[in-house]
Amino acid sequence: MNAPQPPAARIRLPRPRVTALLREGLSRRLTVLLAPAGYGKTFVLQDFVREAALPTLWLERPAETGWRPFLSMLAQGIARRLGGGDSLVHALEGGWLPEDPLPLVLSDLSAVHADHLLVLDDLSHVAHDSLPAGFLGRLVESTGRRTHIFICSRTALPFPTARLKVSQAAAEITESDLRFSRDETAALLAALAGEPPSDDVLDRVQQYTEGWPAALVLLAMSALRIGGLSVIPALDDLAAPLPKDLNAYLTDEVVGSLEPRVRSFMEESAILDVVTPAACEALLGRQDAEHILDQLSRVWRLLMVVAPGAYRYHPLLQRYLLDHLRARGAEVLNRLSRQCLVPGWLTEPEPGRLSRVVAQLPPSQKEQYPWLALCEARYLLSTGQAERAQGMGRLALQSFEQTGDRRGAFYVHVLLSDALSLRHDFPGSRAELTLAADALLPQFRDDAALLALKRALLGYMSGSDLEDMEAELRRSLALYVEAGDMIGEAEVSDLLGLIRVRRGDYRSGLSLLERSTRMLRSTGIAEHETGMNLAWAYMEVGRFRDACRLSRPLAASSRKAVRRAYALLCLLGAHTRLGEFAEAAALAPAANALVEELGLAHLRIWLAASLASLYRIAGQVSVAVPFVGEALQAARNCNPAIVHVPAHLEAVMLHLFSTGNAHAAAQVAERTLDSMERMASALQRVLLTLGLAVARFRISRTESRPEAVQTLQQGLAECQLRGADFFVLHEWHLGLAVVIYGLAYDVHPAYCLSLLRRMAGDLPPAVRQQGIALSASELRALNAAWQALPDESARTALTSLLTPEQRQRVAVLVSGPTRLSIQLLGPLSVRVGDTPVDVRALKRRRSGQLLALLLAHDGPVPREQIIERLWPDLSPRAADTSLRVSLHHLRRLLEPHLGGKVRSRYIQAEGGLIWFSRQPEVWVDLDQLRSVLQQADAARLAGRLEEAARLLEDACRLYKGDLLADDPYALSDLRDYWRERCTEALDWLGYYYWLNAGSPEKAIQTFQRRLAVEEYHEPTHQALMRIYLGAGQTDRVRHQYKACEEALATHLGVQPSPVTESLLRLAMEAEK
Secondary structure, three states: OOOOOOHHHOOOOOOHHHHHHHHHHHHOOEEEEEOOOOOOHHHHHHHHHHHHOOOEEEEEOOOOOOHHHHHHHHHHHHHHOOOOOOHHHHHHHOOOOOOOOHHHHHHHHHOOOOOEEEEEEOOOOOOOOOHHHHHHHHHHHHOOOOEEEEEEEOOOOOOOOHHHHHOOOEEEEEHHHHOOOHHHHHHHHHHHHOOOOOHHHHHHHHHHHOOOHHHHHHHHHHHHHHOOHHHOOOOOOOOOOOOHHHHHHHHHHHOOOOOHHHHHHHHHHOOOOOEOHHHHHHHHOOOOHHHHHHHHHHHOOOOEEEEOOEEEOOHHHHHHHHHHHHHOOHHHHHHHHHHHHOOOOOOOOOOHHHHHHHOOOOHHHHHHOHHHHHHHHHHHHHOOOHHHHHHHHHHHHHHHHHHOOHHHHHHHHHHHHHHHHHOOOHHHHHHHHHHHHHHOOOOOHHHHHHHHHHHHHHHHHHOOOHHHHHHHHHHHHHHHHHHOOHHHHHHHHHHHHHHHHHOOOHHHHHHHHHHHHHHHHHOOOOHHHOOHHHHHHHHHOOOHHHHHHHHHHHHHHOOOHHHHHHHHHHHHHHHHHOOOHHHHHHHHHHHHHHHHHHOOHHHHHHHHHHHHHHHHHOOOHHHHHHHHHHHHHHHHOOOOHHHOHHHHHHHHHHHHHHHOOHHHHHHHHHHHHHHHOOOOOHHHHHHHHHHHHHHHHHHOOHHHHHHHHHHHHHHHHHHHHHOOOOHHHHOHHHHHHHHHHHHHOOOOHHHHHHHHHHHHHHOOHHHHHHOEOOOHHHHHHHHHHHHHOOOHHHHHHHHHHEOHHHHHHHOOHHHOOOOEEEEOEOOOEEEEOOEEOOHHHHHHHHHHHHHHHHHHOOOOEEHHHHHHHHOOOOOHHHHHHHHHHHHHHHHHHHOOOOOOOOOOOOEEEEOOEEEEOOOOOEEEHHHHHHHHHHHHHHHHHOOOHHHHHHHHHHHHHHOOOOEOOOOOOOOHHHHHHHHHHHHHHHHHHHHHHHHHOOOHHHHHHHHHHHHHHOOOOHHHHHHHHHHHHHOOOHHHHHHHHHHHHHHHHHHOOOOOOHHHHHHHHHHHHHHO
């Protein structure tokens, strides 16, 4: 049967791009047009020959009739068509067949006086080891500079050309050069139909043909015969048959010459979007897959290389092969379905195309062949149709249970678990995994790996303990590595990386995610199906451009609807943080449509929270508020709490930086941290804690400000520990507020400076140009923050982040309040700016004691209590006068420029109460010590011993000596209290280093510091003696005993206790 020829002869469009490539052949010996049938090789070469107007010898299918006829055609053509020599003609006519005709041919060609063309059209019939193949190979390497050989071929040439290519004497024009561009396709369709095609028609034709000229013409002509180009169906519409002409052309011209076993291989491997030897061996059970793929790609040119060892079919050829696969019957499809799904549930081949073939089968065949039903169920689940997937899965389960196929039942339960977890029915999902474990067959270790991975993934989605999840993942990883399953290993690494990013181990998490993405792509999985978790991780750490780069192909082309939805949400968030609000808003309709189509509550929450964030940050508060309400309402009806956090976090930010309701922000932040801390990611915890700190600064009265400072310390310490300074790129209003309060209250000032510089350098230009508005509370703290800035570059950075109106305020900050530093521990010291206050003046009128008494209390102190402590022997009237004088004197010392009736910033009195107002520019060592000790106590109670030790070391460094050490008879009870707190800290540290940290040297140093405070403290001497005994240092035991004996005698007049004596005896016995 002769294949129908495309009517290209009637419509010959100019192909200047291809003609230019052919024209370059006039400077080479050899140009090869290498492409499958239908790419117009002959037509473009005919047009070029006409344009070149050079002597041309065109031989079609040379040597097809034999070796001597070929030589005769070549000799006659050289002599008559090219005007060359006729020595080979005479030899053949004389009955002589030269053993090597090449010298005669070269001699005849050299007689052609002008440049000339030798065209060999179609060498597919020339065998590699034949005489013509050897002759032609030597010919193309030996011709003179005026001979230009052009070869058209559907298959690889039967002789090597590598040496010519290296010397640039040969070049190839392949199907990638010959396929029609979009513009050329539009021009051809317009010529065929008499009018330009619509964009929709052009998209469908391009999807079908990818510029394959013959397919393009046949598809268009068939459509025009039955109603026009608009009737061309979508490529994935398997119910619509291919046009008969196109089907016949593919049968006769493309696959007709292939062996039946190769055609069968192609039909069955066509279910793969990416065709690899490993996938074909697993799918078809063929050991020759690598050889066949190499032949299909390199020799027959029917596969396109997408990566080393990975190929794909042309979409139209793949569609043709799938039609023929379906015609082979349900039994073949059932076998392929099982091979698709087992053992590589995670791996290629993904069953998407096979499932669409299966979907065309009647329900009775799916009942008879349960693997078909399971295959379709998995496809339905991948497109977000969880309910339909469950129904189809249960149909398969019934058949598997009837036939006793436990492995089939195992995979159905895994699928049902996936479907239920997608709908956040986590108890039901967990129950299905339990049933899967019951059906698990011990010999299939890859199934056990899959089960462990699914358990970990379910734990992640439901907010379970991260350590338990890591244990499951390590178990799964070991099994996948043992099995050599690279995709399984990559999927485990992907989830493990996501878990680590979530808990704040960003370096390790990103490394795992990047590795898993590389591994998946190395197996041939396309970029539009990989990297979703990596994109979210990039989003988390502030690499928004990278998040967009990975998310775009996923959002546009992923086969999985849920994956597309996640990608759209990631893009929406990334564009928002880049200040590209128009781009973010443009994504909203598509994201909303897809989320509604999927009907998943957690996606609705994330979308509403993302849109609220977009409009809040863009300044459209009235639009943002309803979205926050929608997110919170949806969260109330959705489990688990892991999906509540984005809604609550957005509510905190909205209250803080849009509505100004700091009380509401604090309530939401506290409630979220208390009830959902385990569900929140490290970044979310940082944002919530810092949001709570800002709220407390805004609502706190003077006496409760330390609570805000402590919260800020906790948030910044966590941020610094995790390396999460990128939070300022997510929430720059929060970032600037945190920087101002941190600088003003001396909370991690160096780190706050680094945050400030990152904001000034990395925030989007549009954000910096508009500026970040500060609340009244931040503006009040701005003065002290400004004073804390160390240099002009820091001041420039801060100024650049403010709004134009607030930048003007900065100009007057230089003359604002001066930093006030007060040291009560050790000798009393007060500095106003860089100027120390005269200590003798502080001691007059007991002003220094009054200052210490006020600062030792967190709130107001009654006047009567102050008088009783400082002037107990005076009459009430005299004592009251002394207090007023002392207060006035103290105000003048702290604020030397205070004049008239101007109210003091620091010394406040009202209603019989007196207190010291801790303004942002004030630094008090006792406040710092109190705060650090509170944090250390909390860390110890929580079992965070390493953190507690670090904090207690900070506390001991702050303790420069006894309270008012230069006034030993003042406030003795307060002095004793703080000394006791310091010695308790040293005691705990000494035993921690000795017994917990395994660092006796640090323990010795700490216990010696303890003795420097109270050298007669016998338990400390005993601890040191025990450490020395353990180290075998008996001489140091003796020395320590002597020091203990002398200290006890000097201070207490007593001898060492029996315990101390026993330790000395142990040392003496050890020396014997």
